[in-house]
Amino acid sequence: KADPAMMAEAARGVYEQAQRAAGILQRIRSFLRRRAATREEVDVNDILRDAVALFEGLAGRRGVRLHVHMAEALPRVIADRIEIEQVVLNLLQNAVDAMVDAGKPEGGVTLRSSRDGADVRVAVRDHGPGLTGDVEERLFETFFTTKPQGLGLGLPICRTIIESHGGRLWAANNADGWLTMRFTLPVARDDSRAPA
Numbered sequence: 001k002a003d004p005a006m007m008a009e010a011a012r013g014v015y016e017q018a019q020r021a022a023g024i025l026q027r028i029r030s031f032l033r034r035r036a037a038t039r040e041e042v043d044v045n046d047i048l049r050d051a052v053a054l055f056e057g058l059a060g061r062r063g064v065r066l067h068v069h070m071a072e073a074l075p076r077v078i079a080d081r082i083e084i085e086q087v088v089l090n091l092l093q094n095a096v097d098a099m100v101d102a103g104k105p106e107g108g109v110t111l112r113s114s115r116d117g118a119d120v121r122v123a124v125r126d127h128g129p130g131l132t133g134d135v136e137e138r139l140f141e142t143f144f145t146t147k148p149q150g151l152g153l154g155l156p157i158c159r160t161i162i163e164s165h166g167g168r169l170w171a172a173n174n175a176d177g178w179l180t181m182r183f184t185l186p187v188a189r190d191d192s193r194a195p196a
């Protein structure tokens with residue numbers, strides 16, 4: 001029989017964790033709003049190179065190889081370099097976690113940049129298990145997580161960052177069942193007629 005005192009204590013613990021997580025999310029959103037003035041014209045490929053330099057060693061230690069494909073002569077975008085780098089790092093971390101958790105680290109993670117009309121597109125493709133219907137619907141929901149130690153804040157924050165830049169972030173299963181996370185950023189106004 002359940003002990004009411006223990007149940008009450010567990011409920012208090014869950015509530016306190018939710019309050020802490022909500023506080024973290026609020027501080028991060030406030031931080032992002034304060035940093036809006038640091039945006040400038042940047043080359044997305046430069047951001048990707050920096051993210052790969054930071055992440056490649058960690059991926060290697062977990063047995064996951066990164067495959068990087070960058071389109072040449074991409075138009076520049078108006079963005080906060082640090083915020084976009086954090087989005088890329090979060091997507092790479094999620095991809096590696098999914099593959100390791102699924103016992104498929106040998107498949108590798110592919111990071112790709114490309115031109116998509118008036119946008120620059122970045123895609124992170126993994127060889128993990130993909131998304132089931134209920135997970136796909138809730139993937140960007142605050143506090144929803146499939147990780148035992150996760151807070152469910154990473155992807156909602158990533159979406160907030162990308163949307164604040166005028167872009168879009170979404171996830172889709174591939175035909176082979178694996179997952180690709182994609183985001184777009186609009187090109188800088190002066191580059192709007194750059195060749196695809």
